[in-house]
Amino acid sequence: KRNVLIIGAGGVAHVVAHKCAQNNALLGNIHIASRTLAKCQAIIDSIEDKGSMQQPGQLKAHALDAMDVEATKFLIRATRSQIVINVGSPFLNMSVLAACIDTGAAYLDTAIHEDPAKVCETPPWYANYEWKRREACKDARVTAVLGVGFDPGVVNAYARYAVDHCFDQVESIDIIDINAGSHGRYFATNFDPEINFREFTSTVWSWEDNAWKANAMFEHRKEWDLPVVGKSAAYLTGHDELHSMSQTLGVPNIRFWMGFGEHYINVFNVLKNLGLLSEKPVRTARGQEVVPLEVVKAVLPDPASLAPNYTGKTCIGDLIKGTRNGQAREVLLYNVCDHEACYREVGSQAISYTAGVPAVAAAMLIADGTWDIGEMANVEELDPLPFIQLMNGMGLPTRIRDAAGDRLLDPEREVG
Template identity: 40%
Template structure:
């Protein structure tokens, strides 16, 4: 029995909250806290009659650490699940530290204003030290390690699907299938169709920033950085079919490179159709992906935030999205002196997700692991003071929970490898 504060009320948060309410034996009480109280109240009204979980709601500005501290002290949760924007990770972590409450999130920190001179100075130094130039990395949150240890609380980073489940797949492969893992290819395929000329399946601002950034991968102990979308492969995905996929930078590579001994190469690929890429390139060319504020009619606006308001809200895509996702990892390495390769993956159906929780599969595949990771922490199965990613704990109870709560996985021996 636990009491959890959930910050955020968007598409992923809605799924996680649905799942917490299905799991009342663990989540006896939850608070939904967001900047927009009406969204929290509407979700409570929908779910309260169907669950034994006691739901309360609150208004909070996740950019304001003082507000967060006051609300945490008032509610006294056993853990805080951050499903707000990655921009707000650090303010929420600061509040959890002040209140000595465990912290869980699904995505690592990103700065909102990447043109701020103070942030740029730190960022450029980090680029030089880390070997890649993505606007997001774990170093900002890993810097909290000693403070979380001193406070005696767990910080669990990245318990979505990728990062999150894919990292647990790696820990599971390392524990049960390999003596040495040599390569990891993380493949994220969305075979869904929402019918719009252009839309993103999660927050447009975050999605477009990540996709338009330089790609990078880990090889032989260092980072290799490439121009955006410059490495393309084709892969035939189970239950989806053949898709084009492109190499991107992704945060779990950074953690796996640190935590999987002897790994020689880690890459991350995501599928995109040509229409998506054409639209994105056009938007980039006319400046709408910029984070630099401009003045328009006497007001300052950020182009990518303006674009976000023009695009369909990802939370509205559920009813119209058909098809399936396939997300997983291909591992190669050595077991008992022999070469081995396996593929661990999950297939998720957009319409089945919508029938269950009124959400498309992208939010579902992130929201379910958010609930599971939080369950691991509050049940004490993953309880270690400090800051950790999901590959640093025993993967077995998490893998068991994936099967139970809607994300069943398969293991295939000798899969087709990515060249």
């Protein structure tokens, strides 16, 4: 499969486009489509500035409202794109997926579908949207890989790798996401503020003893000791990957922990308590209807604009506990990513980088046939070995820490 259509022109799309360009011998022509044509063009300009293209090839910007299924189908056909990487807002997933099913193009995204009118979904969330199109994908022989960013995405592959190759029985998986970087602004979110806040204003679902457990945000705090970033406080948070991994892996306890500083929590609580994170419209004294969350988004820094001054590192990984040969075992599979190195390479910060690189690795595995399965899958349902191997050479190396020490993971060698 060749020729890629990237939907969206935000921070993650910027990384996806650069990495596609770096691998265009395999991926073919690259098209970027978003509502704002100028944003697509700016990405193309930055690819040209950095000389990111592996070989001469087509790189083109398009204006598109991806909620319009017919317009999206038209563009997929007109550009002869066989792979669509949806890194626009998660409100677009079901429309873009429908366009892929109708045209036969492979579909990839990095976040679960969201309905703008709902902040909380009954778990497993995927069953409310994407999984309803499973049969349609199968009938049309369309490959759809859901949630293939870092988390969800790489952390799902780590979980699968651990279940298959490191343990006889897995008791718990704790996914830990720490951004120890600093952007130097008073307050900012690292990706779309609207999506970011929605993640933390709803019920925190976790998977405990093979059942869903509801918690409140910032209810459970834990300090983790992680490589490079050191001791870091993280809070139990609801997250996409729990909604699939709980159903696919047969592991009784799966939790997600996100690191937050005191300052972030204070500002977040003030905004929330004032009602400024609400997605419900309010009427101003002048009779205008506004959505508070959209106003907050409009005044906060654009996440992509944080990149030039971002310093420090991220550490994201899975801490897995279980047994091997009758002995208790603990393994940490993780990646450390440096904000400044990402900026030097592609002009982005590490949050966008860690989300965008896996999506391109997945596209490459579809292009060469390895992951071109002709049906819908979450990442943990696919073979993690080629994925981890490929990312080791694409700027997202995987490390393993266990009783034997801390080392780069060579997934082929460490099998068994």
